[in-house]
Amino acid sequence: MKKGRFGAYGGQYVPEIVMPALEELEAAYAKYKEDPDFQKEFNYYLNEYAGRPTRLYYAEQLTKHYGRAKIYLKREDLLHTGAHKINNALGQALLAKRMGKKRIVAETGAGQHGVASATVAALFGMECHVFMGALDVERQKLNVFRMKLLGAKVIPVSSGTGTLKDATSEAIRYWATNIEDTHYIIGSAVGPHPYPTIVRDFQKVIGEEIRSQMAEKGLGKPDYLLACVGGGSNAIGTFYEFRNDKDVKKIGIEAGGRGSAPVDNAKTLSGSGEPGVLHGAYSYLLQDDDGQVIEAYSISAGLDYPGVGPEHSYFKDEGIVQYDSVTDAEALAAFQRLSETEGIIPALESSHALAYLEKLMPETKPEETVVVCLSGRGDKDVAMVAKTLGEEIE
Amino acid sequence: MSTRLEAKMEALRQAGRKALFIYITAGATGLEETIEAVRGAEAAGADVIELGLPFSDPMADGPVIQASSVSALKHGMTTAKEIELVKKLRTFTDIPLIGMGYINTMLHYGFEKYAQDFQAAGLDGFIVPDVPHEESADMRAACEKAGLHYAEFITPGTTEKRMEKTCEKATGFIYCVSNNGVTGVKKIDYSVIGKVCEKAKKLTKTPLAVGFGIGSPEAAVAAAEHADAVICGSAVVSRLLEGKKDEAFALIHSMREALDAAYGKE
Numbered sequence: 001m002k003k004g005r006f007g008a009y010g011g012q013y014v015p016e017i018v019m020p021a022l023e024e025l026e027a028a029y030a031k032y033k034e035d036p037d038f039q040k041e042f043n044y045y046l047n048e049y050a051g052r053p054t055r056l057y058y059a060e061q062l063t064k065h066y067g068r069a070k071i072y073l074k075r076e077d078l079l080h081t082g083a084h085k086i087n088n089a090l091g092q093a094l095l096a097k098r099m100g101k102k103r104i105v106a107e108t109g110a111g112q113h114g115v116a117s118a119t120v121a122a123l124f125g126m127e128c129h130v131f132m133g134a135l136d137v138e139r140q141k142l143n144v145f146r147m148k149l150l151g152a153k154v155i156p157v158s159s160g161t162g163t164l165k166d167a168t169s170e171a172i173r174y175w176a177t178n179i180e181d182t183h184y185i186i187g188s189a190v191g192p193h194p195y196p197t198i199v200r201d202f203q204k205v206i207g208e209e210i211r212s213q214m215a216e217k218g219l220g221k222p223d224y225l226l227a228c229v230g231g232g233s234n235a236i237g238t239f240y241e242f243r244n245d246k247d248v249k250k251i252g253i254e255a256g257g258r259g260s261a262p263v264d265n266a267k268t269l270s271g272s273g274e275p276g277v278l279h280g281a282y283s284y285l286l287q288d289d290d291g292q293v294i295e296a297y298s299i300s301a302g303l304d305y306p307g308v309g310p311e312h313s314y315f316k317d318e319g320i321v322q323y324d325s326v327t328d329a330e331a332l333a334a335f336q337r338l339s340e341t342e343g344i345i346p347a348l349e350s351s352h353a354l355a356y357l358e359k360l361m362p363e364t365k366p367e368e369t370v371v372v373c374l375s376g377r378g379d380k381d382v383a384m385v386a387k388t389l390g391e392e393i394e
Numbered sequence: 395m396s397t398r399l400e401a402k403m404e405a406l407r408q409a410g411r412k413a414l415f416i417y418i419t420a421g422a423t424g425l426e427e428t429i430e431a432v433r434g435a436e437a438a439g440a441d442v443i444e445l446g447l448p449f450s451d452p453m454a455d456g457p458v459i460q461a462s463s464v465s466a467l468k469h470g471m472t473t474a475k476e477i478e479l480v481k482k483l484r485t486f487t488d489i490p491l492i493g494m495g496y497i498n499t500m501l502h503y504g505f506e507k508y509a510q511d512f513q514a515a516g517l518d519g520f521i522v523p524d525v526p527h528e529e530s531a532d533m534r535a536a537c538e539k540a541g542l543h544y545a546e547f548i549t550p551g552t553t554e555k556r557m558e559k560t561c562e563k564a565t566g567f568i569y570c571v572s573n574n575g576v577t578g579v580k581k582i583d584y585s586v587i588g589k590v591c592e593k594a595k596k597l598t599k600t601p602l603a604v605g606f607g608i609g610s611p612e613a614a615v616a617a618a619e620h621a622d623a624v625i626c627g628s629a630v631v632s633r634l635l636e637g638k639k640d641e642a643f644a645l646i647h648s649m650r651e652a653l654d655a656a657y658g659k660e
Contacts, residue, residue: 011529012526012528012529013525013526014453014524014526015453015454015523015526015571016526016548017549017575019526019528019556020551020553159460159461159464160450160451166451169452169453173454173456173575173576176574176575176576177574177575178574180574274502276498277498277501277524278451278498279451280453280524287498290472290473290499290502290503291449291498291500291503292450292499293451293498
């Protein structure tokens with residue numbers, strides 16, 4: 001395999017200006033990856049600050065609802081800031097600190113990764129700039145204010161289509177302009193090498209914990225692993241540990257949105273995506289006949305990305321992970337179902353993985369186990385869901 | 395046999411003059427407007443036209459070129475129309491034409507066919523700003539096969555070791571990025587890239603063109619000091635987008651005059 005590639009996918013499609021910074025990051029990561037002091041510090045913050053390990057919770061009521069395999073939820077939603085994003089943000093901020101960087105730049109869609117980045121920047125005393133689509137700034141006022149409270153500067157991006165992909169391009173442009181003292185914390189397992197590898201390594205603790213927690217419960221390996229896929233960071237974190245376990249069926253769930261036309265969903269791997277280059281990596285991509293990138297759509301602001309992490313493209317082609325999708329309506333139903341059966345309000349992103357249970361559970365047997373990565377909590381989505389359901393809230 | 399670009403650069407070198415590259419986004423305000431812009435730019439003193447090929451996510455570009463790309467796509471620009479545009483330009487001019495586009499549109503069309511179709515239409519080479527040397531092999535090979543130039547990049551941060559690799563493969567010209575960042579007019583200390591140019595000159599005879607930030611005759615003169623050419627984009631594109639064609643041509647003309655005054659017209 002070529003350097004920085006997962007099969008044919010990945011690479012470093014960035015302006016020459018950015019190359020010295022990627023080389024610096026690659027060298028620093030190679031060094032600290034093997035450094036016991038770095039790993040010790042990372043684990044300290046993961047455990048003491050973020051709240052790891054997260055529970056592997058037996059969802060008894062949901063299991064009863066389906067009457068088939070036992071369902072377990074990997075509770076990433078219980079982490080500080082409310083999602084798995086903090087795992088990566090902590091790791092990268094510690095890396096940035098050791099590289100002597102004074103400033104963090106990040107992109108964000110709904111604001112979860114922006115909040116995680118602002119949080120770690122506050123913790124480690126670094127300056128933080130978060131680029132966010134102008135439309136998203138308007139829609140996610142609460143998260144914008146959270147970031148401000150944490151001391152970050154939120155910069156609305158109105159170029160292009162004013163959404164996550166444009167915020168990502170703008171974060172890269174800012175990074176290119178301030179490369180000497182700035183580290184870019186990319187929010188998902190996407191971007192140029194070495195980002196997809198770094199993000200995966202900082203998220204793979206999810207799958208490692210699932211394996212050991214299953215063993216502690218005397219359950220052996222799970223039969224099924226489910227995780228939602230936007231850029232794919234919680235999914236790669238869940239699946240990576242089990243990549244060689246053929247007896248563990250791994251399914252990544254994309255956003256089926258409101259229809260089958262490419263502009264109506266974010267089915268990069270499970271729909272009409274074709275390999276292409278966006279934000280530094282060669283990977284499956286939603287694009288038109290002329291190679292122009294198509295704006296993806298989902299009810300979930302964390303899943304409406306037209307690209308996907310390159311390792312997922314590799315996993316798809318190799319048949320290591322299967323990719324499927326559920327619609328907005330199915331995700332919304334799952335959001336309500338988990339709230340009502342288990343008393344847990346899931347993020348709309350995670351609700352996509354939960355919605356797939358409708359399709360999967362009838363095929364399962366009572367002696368089997370299904371683990372769903374509950375990547376985030378749903379508080380941030382309550383207003384959006386209320387609006388969709390036609391409820392008036394303030 | 396030398397290419398249109400090589401012949402032009404050699405003629406300028408012998409005359410002791412600096413080359414002026416002008417960037418124009420293909421179809422930003424419609425195809426006919428682009429044709430008139432190229433005609434006007436050449437008449438005002440441009441030596442080479444860098445034809446911007448619009449992409450939905452132009453990572454290396456600042457706000458002006460981004461806006462022109464969005465506008466071009468809204469005007470329905472496609473790769474097929476860009477090729478038609480080159481053919482139309484070739485009906486009235488021999489000015490070297492270099493396409494600047496992003497890798498995904500080339501990849502999607504197929505590198506070899508892309509290079510061949512543009513070459514057949516009359517293009518002279520490509521600049522691909524989201525591809526560093528490491529990832530350039532396939533597109534460069536397609537360009538070589540089609541007889542097109544493929545521009546390499548050097549920047550203030552390019553190490554000498556890296557420069558050896560990029561200069562070795564360079565033909566046509568090397569794009570010297572003046573500062574860390576993206577395209578767009580701003581105040582820049584051109585002595586930084588000037589020093590890098592001096593290092594590059596020891597490694598290659600390929601002409602050096604400095605770009606990014608150049609928006610005035612003074613900046614053009616400063617940027618040209620250690621190079622063979624300067625590239626002006628956003629300052630011209632913003633005027634064209636606003637429908638101020640005459641101002642755009644006047645700017646090109648003033649850059650031409652300033653460069654010739656500073657570096658001598660035989």
